[in-house]
Amino acid sequence: MDATHILKAAIALFIIMDPFSSLPVFLALTRNIPNRAKAFAANRAALVAGITLLTFTLVGPTFLSIIGVTMQSFTIAGGVLLLLMAISIVMGLDRVQGGEQKMDVAVVLIAVPLITGPGAMTTAIILATKYGTDNVLLAILLSTLGTWLILRAADMVYKVIGKSGNEVLSRISGLLLAAIAVEFIRTGLSI
Amino acid sequence: MLESLVFSLAALFSVLNPLNITAYFLSLSEGLTDERKKNLAVRASILAALIASFAALVGGPFLEFMGVRISSFRIAGGIILLIFGIQTCTGRPSAGKNGSGNATVLLASPLMAGPGTISMSILLASQVGIYTTLAAIAIVVLLALTFMLSATRIKRVVGEDGMRVILRVLGLVVVAVAIQFIIVGFGTP
Numbered sequence: 001m002d003a004t005h006i007l008k009a010a011i012a013l014f015i016i017m018d019p020f021s022s023l024p025v026f027l028a029l030t031r032n033i034p035n036r037a038k039a040f041a042a043n044r045a046a047l048v049a050g051i052t053l054l055t056f057t058l059v060g061p062t063f064l065s066i067i068g069v070t071m072q073s074f075t076i077a078g079g080v081l082l083l084l085m086a087i088s089i090v091m092g093l094d095r096v097q098g099g100e101q102k103m104d105v106a107v108v109l110i111a112v113p114l115i116t117g118p119g120a121m122t123t124a125i126i127l128a129t130k131y132g133t134d135n136v137l138l139a140i141l142l143s144t145l146g147t148w149l150i151l152r153a154a155d156m157v158y159k160v161i162g163k164s165g166n167e168v169l170s171r172i173s174g175l176l177l178a179a180i181a182v183e184f185i186r187t188g189l190s191i
Numbered sequence: 192m193l194e195s196l197v198f199s200l201a202a203l204f205s206v207l208n209p210l211n212i213t214a215y216f217l218s219l220s221e222g223l224t225d226e227r228k229k230n231l232a233v234r235a236s237i238l239a240a241l242i243a244s245f246a247a248l249v250g251g252p253f254l255e256f257m258g259v260r261i262s263s264f265r266i267a268g269g270i271i272l273l274i275f276g277i278q279t280c281t282g283r284p285s286a287g288k289n290g291s292g293n294a295t296v297l298l299a300s301p302l303m304a305g306p307g308t309i310s311m312s313i314l315l316a317s318q319v320g321i322y323t324t325l326a327a328i329a330i331v332v333l334l335a336l337t338f339m340l341s342a343t344r345i346k347r348v349v350g351e352d353g354m355r356v357i358l359r360v361l362g363l364v365v366v367a368v369a370i371q372f373i374i375v376g377f378g379t380p
Contacts (some may be wrong), residue, residue, distance in 0.1 A: 008257060083270070090271050090301055167296040168242065175306055176259075178267035182376075183259045186266075191377070 001138075007132040009139035010146075015177060016082070016123050017049070017143055019150040021170045022114045026154055029106045039152060041107045044150035048111035053140050056116075057124040057133065063175045071129055078122030079184030085119050086181055089174030095114065109111075115147055119177075127177060195319040199327035202315060203367050206307030207239075209338040214358045215302045217338045217346055219294045221328065225343075232339040234295050239303035240332040243312045246304075247324045250313035253346075261314060262379040268306030269372030275301070276369050277363030307368065331332050 012172045026045070107177055128136040150157055158166065216235075220228045256266055315324040338345070346354055 006269065014256060083267070087271060087274065092304070109262070148216070163239075164293065164296045167293070168238070170299055171296075171300045172242070172309075175267070175271070175301075175309060176257075178271060179259045179264040180257070180269075180305070182263040182267045186260075186263060 002135060005135045006138050006142065009127045009131050009136050010142040012123060012180060013053075013120060013125060013139055014146050015053060015173050015180070016117075016120045017115045017147050018089070018149040018173050018177075019115065020166055020173065022110055023116065023150070023154055023158060023166060026110055026151055027158060030154070038154075041173070042148065042151035042154065042178065045107050045115065045151055047113045048108055048142055049115040049147065050140065050144035052112050053116045053120055054125055056077065056121045057128055057136060057140065060121070060125045070189075071126075071158065074122065074188075075126050075184050076188035078119075078126055079181045079186075079188060081122060082119045082184065083178055085117070086178035088173050090171055092104070100182035102175070123134035123180075123184075192323065194243075195323050195367075199315045199319050199323055200330060202206060203308065203331045206305075206311050207303060207335060207365070208361065209331075209335040210357070211265035211296075211361045211365065212303055212335045212347060213338045213342050214354065214361060217342050217354060218358075219298055220342075228343075229340065231294055231298065232336055232342075235298035236305060236332050236339070237335040238295065238334040239308070239335075240328060242300055242333070243308050243328045244325055246309040247316040247321060247328065250309065251317050254313070258356035260380075261310070261317065262376045263374050264313065264376075266376035267308050268310040269369045269376060271301070271306040272369035272372060274364060275305070276362050276365030276367075278358055279365060280361075285309050300334060303332070307372070310357055310372070 026042070030041055033041075061071075064071070124136055124140060127139070131139075161169065216232060220231055223231065249262065254261060312324060312328060315327065349357065
C-alpha cells in the first residue's frame with residue numbers, strides 16, 4: 001500500500017473514465033425524469049462501471065496468461081487502443097451513436113463502455129502490474145467515487161463549467177490520454 | 192532574456208501559426224455577421240491563451256507526477272497534429288464540420304491551443320522558464336488575433352481560390368512540424 005501509487009493510479013483511471021465526456025449523454029438521457037430517478041440512474045451507472053472494472057482487474061491477468069499473452073503485448077495493445085480513443089476525443093468525434101434507447105439499457109451503456117470502456121480495463125491491468133493490484137483496486141474505488149460524484153451533480157457541474165468548458169475539458173483530457181497511450185506503447189516496446 | 196524570448200517565439204510560431212489560424216478562422220466564421228466574427232476571434236484567443244498558460248504552469252509537474260515523459264507527450268501531440276495536417280492538406284472538411292463542438296471551443300482548442308501549442312508550452316516552460324514562456328504565449332496569441340481580425344481583408348486580397356491554396360500549403364507545414372515532433376520525441380529518452 002502506497003498513497004502516492006494509489007493517487008497516481010486513481011488520477012490516470014479518472015482521466016480515462018472521463019466522466020466529463022459522459023455528462024452530456026447522461027444529461028440528455030435523464031432530462032425528463034424526476035430528480036430521484038436521476039440520482040438512481042447515477043448510482044447505478046457508477047456501480048456497474050466500478051464492479052466491471054474491479055472484476056476485470058482481478059480476473060484479467062490470469063486470463064491473459066492462460067491464453068498466452070505477455071504483459072508487454074497487452075501493454076502495447078492497450079496503448080494503441082487508448083491512442084485511437086484519445087484521437088477521437090481530441091477531434092471531437094462522438095463516442096456513442098445514441099439511438100432511442102430505453103432508460104435502463106442506456107444507463108448501463110453509460111457505465112460500460114462509456115465510463116468503463118476497453119481503455120479503462122486495459123489501463124487498470126497495466127497499472128496493476130506497475131503499482132500492485134491492491135493499490136489499483138483502491139484507486140478504482142477512488143476514481144469510481146469521483147465519477148459518481150460528478151454524475152450525481154451532473155446538472156450543477158454542467159451549469160458551472162458550461163457547454164464550452166465541458167468541451168475544453170474533454171479535449172484536454174483527450175490530449176493527456178494520448179500521452180499516456182504513447183507512454184504505454186513505449187513501455188511495452190521498451191523504447 | 193531577449194535571446195530566449197526570440198527562441199520561444201519562433202518555437203511557438205511553428206505550432207500556433209497566425210496564418211494557419213486565420214485560414215481556419217475564415218472557414219469557421221463563414222456566414223457570420225461582422226460582430227459575431229469579432230466575438231469569435233476575441234473569445235477563442237482568450238481561451239487559447241488561458242489553456243496554453245495553464246499548460247505551461249502545471250503541465251510539466253503534472254506529467255512528471257503521472258510518470259509520462261514530456262517526449263511521450265510530444266509524440267502524442269505529433270500524432271494528433273499529423274492527422275489535422277493531413278485533413279487540411281487533402282481538403283477534407285476542415286475540423287469544423289466533422290465535430291460536434293461549437294466554433295469558439297474548436298478554434299481555441301484544438302486549433303489554436305492544440306496538441307502542438309500545449310506540448311510546446313510545457314517544453315518551453317522547462318527550458319526557458321515560466322515568465323518568458325508566458326510572454327511568448329501572449330505575443331503569439333495577440334499576433335494571431337490581429338491576423339484574424341483583418342481576415343476578411345486578407346481574403347479579399349488573395350481571393351477564394353488563393354485561400355484554398357494557402358490552406359493546403361500550410362497543411363503541409365503542419366504535417367512537417369508533426370513529423371518533427373514525433374521524430375524528436377522518439378529521439379529523446
